[in-house]
Amino acid sequence: MINMGLFSNLKKVLNKNDRQEVETYSKGLEKTRTSFTSKLNLLTLKHNKISEEYFEELEEILIEADIGVNTVMEFIDKLKKRVKQENILSAEELKEIIVDEMFIIYVGNDIIVNKINENPDGPTVVLFVGVNGVGKTTTIGKIAYQLKKEGKKVLLVAGDTFRAGATEQLEEWAKKLKTDIVSNEKKDPSSVIYDGVSKAIEENYDYVLIDTAGRLQNKTNLMNELEKMNKVIGKLIENAPHETLLVIDATTGQNGISQAKSFQEITNVTGIVLTKLDGTAKGGIVLAIKESVGIPVKYIGLGEKESDLKVFDIEKYIYGLFQDMEEQDEK
Numbered sequence: 001m002i003n004m005g006l007f008s009n010l011k012k013v014l015n016k017n018d019r020q021e022v023e024t025y026s027k028g029l030e031k032t033r034t035s036f037t038s039k040l041n042l043l044t045l046k047h048n049k050i051s052e053e054y055f056e057e058l059e060e061i062l063i064e065a066d067i068g069v070n071t072v073m074e075f076i077d078k079l080k081k082r083v084k085q086e087n088i089l090s091a092e093e094l095k096e097i098i099v100d101e102m103f104i105i106y107v108g109n110d111i112i113v114n115k116i117n118e119n120p121d122g123p124t125v126v127l128f129v130g131v132n133g134v135g136k137t138t139t140i141g142k143i144a145y146q147l148k149k150e151g152k153k154v155l156l157v158a159g160d161t162f163r164a165g166a167t168e169q170l171e172e173w174a175k176k177l178k179t180d181i182v183s184n185e186k187k188d189p190s191s192v193i194y195d196g197v198s199k200a201i202e203e204n205y206d207y208v209l210i211d212t213a214g215r216l217q218n219k220t221n222l223m224n225e226l227e228k229m230n231k232v233i234g235k236l237i238e239n240a241p242h243e244t245l246l247v248i249d250a251t252t253g254q255n256g257i258s259q260a261k262s263f264q265e266i267t268n269v270t271g272i273v274l275t276k277l278d279g280t281a282k283g284g285i286v287l288a289i290k291e292s293v294g295i296p297v298k299y300i301g302l303g304e305k306e307s308d309l310k311v312f313d314i315e316k317y318i319y320g321l322f323q324d325m326e327e328q329d330e331k
Helices: 005-013 016-028 030-046 052-064 069-085 091-107 136-149 166-177 189-202 219-236 254-266 285-293 314-330
Strands: 124-129 154-158 180-182 207-211 243-249 271-275 297-301 309-311
Touching: 016 030, 016 309, 016 314, 030 052, 030 091, 030 314, 052 069, 069 091, 069 285, 091 285, 091 314, 124 136, 124 219, 136 154, 136 166, 136 207, 136 243, 136 271, 136 297, 136 309, 154 166, 154 189, 166 180, 180 189, 189 207, 189 219, 219 254, 243 254, 243 297, 254 285, 271 285, 285 297
Parallel strands: 124 207, 124 243, 154 180, 154 207, 243 271, 271 297
Antiparallel strands: 297 309
């Protein structure tokens, strides 16, 4: 039996108010945890002592969890270095080091900011980008729901005037949440955004959440369109948009990383929203995205309900991912 130091610390940090949040993480990461930690536990039982064969099998498990080949190679190198430096002999002892190093992969030397960058002098403008079908409009609805619960005055802007049904979908959310919306399918997206941001300034809204079209096939057109949107917003509110959140479907795995790289080339992405994390056994995508593109994950989707979209917390994520392993060690 080993002392799971990181888990002990996390338990102290996660106070009673966080227990419900921890439960949501735990439930939402169940598919990944069942697949990942059960394989890790079996690997530990199979290899009493650390060997090259152990590392090869661990590499496979990590790649299957969608952590990404390059990240995994660096991760294995770090583990090997620590094994040598700290004279670790047993695979059981190495499990805690694996947890520690996963935490370090995400945090690195950065100061992780997972909250929305708020504008202290007027409306906070958040632009949502991402390909079609990733849950962009639903994400906007869920974030609007949470902001309204906090007592904020929220305005939705239907800036996707291309996809059939996109405006209607956002209008449905506005109706459901009793939130105002600015939309006009006949207008150019930037004109709709101009109307929306102008309204937000005049009527003292706290937040403006803007939907955009998700056509990545023609990067040049999309880049020009986003550039125009950013200029329009920036003219009305200095230093806006305050956030550009890229929405990615976690079930698409490594394809999500390709999307992140493509959008990073055409606009200033400040944060990532990973939807449908509860629907995949490859939850390691959270670590892979941060490592590959250096953009923090700001929200994760862990279920269908409005309250299941969570502000991302690396400690709760790590705890939710390795919870079964900790329980085994306590037996």
